[in-house]
Amino acid sequence: MAKKSQGSHTVGLKCSVCGRFNYAIRKNRSNRKKIELRKYCKWCRKHTHHTEGKL
Numbered sequence: 001m002a003k004k005s006q007g008s009h010t011v012g013l014k015c016s017v018c019g020r021f022n023y024a025i026r027k028n029r030s031n032r033k034k035i036e037l038r039k040y041c042k043w044c045r046k047h048t049h050h051t052e053g054k055l
């Protein structure tokens with residue numbers, strides 16, 4: 001049986017340049033907005049735009 005998750009779930013943050021997942025964050029289910037952040041990408045070796053994506 002699947003583990004019951006309440007309130008929040010985990011999503012990945014994907015680099016928009018190389019397309020790799022670099023971060024996993026917990027997101028509240030009531031927040032429908034797509035998360036977009038500038039984060040450091042170790043593959044691009046610079047700060048890039050990261051967007052939310054399913055892990």
Ligand SMILES: [Zn+2]
Nearest residue numbers: 015018041044
């Ligand atoms: Zn990257």
